[in-house]
Amino acid sequence: MDTLRGMQTFVRAVELGSLSAVAREQGSTQPTISKTVAALEQELGVRLLQRSTTHLAPTEQGRRFYERARRVIEEYGEAVADARGLSETPAGLLRISAPVSVGVLRMNRLVQEFLALYPQIEIELILNDRFVDLVEEGMDVALRLGANLPPNVVARRVAVSPRGLVASVGYLAQHPRIDAPDDVLAHNYLRFAWASESFELHGPGGEVRRLQANGRYRINNSLGIRESFLIGAGLGLAPAWLVQDLIDSGELAWVLPQWKASAHEAYLLYPARRYLPLRTRVLVEFLRERLPQLPGFVAVE
Known part of the structure; x- marks a missing residue:
């Protein structure tokens, strides 16, 4: 059999999750694609895909073979593109x-x-x-x-996002002033469901304060926290990537801007x-x- 063609067909089957989808992509038929994968399995002596009338998924051997086969196909494609002078066109x-x-x-x-x-x-x-x-x-x-x-x-550190206390302008106007870290304790603190009840703030001159959160609401999603800030439900720690656009628009504001928590690293x-x-x-x-x-x-x- 054409082993390279069989590998290409198998890899696309895993990525698309359907032999019919591969057939449509290649302008072929589902039985033809099925026979190609079956021939590859016979050559290797292992079952690569679990098939049913509604579901297709790689076996354990199939998952391991997929990763290696995908790299072989990628290298082959790059070699062909380079030989044809097309390596400048990502696809x-x-x-x-x-x-x-x-x-x-x-x-x-x-x-x-x-x-x-x-x-x-x-x-x-x-x-x-x-x-x-x-x-x-x-x-x-x-x-x-x-x-x-x-x-x-491989992990490339490309950016950081400062993290600090944030609240809506409306919330801050309707609740006691916050001039120092201890003032936060009198406010409803919104936090992520998985976050600790205590948190550290780092202030001017290297001063560090650990505070105990007082709040009645926890949620496990950043977008939910963002929405809660907007409707004035309370204050809480947030990375700048989550709220900077709303701060720029004047809907939210940094609380104690000189005091920050550890930044998010991207x-x-x-x-x-x-x-x-x-x-x-x-x-x-x-x-x-x-x-x-x-x-x-x-x-x-």
Whole structure:
């Protein structure tokens, strides 16, 4: 059999989740695609896909083979493009992972800008707040906020986002003044469901204050916190990437702006491979340049 063709067909089947979808993409038929994958399985002596009338998914051996086969195909495609003098034209599918809130507020717009620059690239943006294994889930690039980074990946620190207390202008006008960290204790403190009840603020001259949050509301989503600030439900800690546009518009305001919590650090992650496809390289460079320009982010040295 044509092993390379079989690998290409199998890889697309995993990525599209359907043999019929591969058939439509290749201008073929579902039985033909099924026979191609079956021939590859026979050659390898392992079952690569679990098939049913409604579902298709790689087996454990299939997941492991997919990652290696995908790299082989990418290297082959780059070699062909280079031989034809086409290596300057990025093309193909990119899968990007990002946290939900920063994905909705910031990454979505960046991805659209990137697609306009590179018309031969397709992007699948997966927004998820859980830990994502890039290799296991077939991701090309991930945006990660925070310093707890997984092993066996390349991590490029591209920006930081200051973090401080924030509230709506209306809330601040209707509640007791806040002139010092201890004044926060008299206010309804909004926090993430997973966050500790205590938090540290770093002020002028290196002074550090640890405060105990007093609040009746917790939520596990940054967009929910953002909306709660807007409707005047209370105050709380927030990274600038989440609220800077609303501060610029005058709807929200920093509380005790001289006092800050630890900043969010933005990293671009991608698999630690010897070879990266051209489309991945141009995406990483695009995000490295554009992320620090977004509201609430600051470039790193």
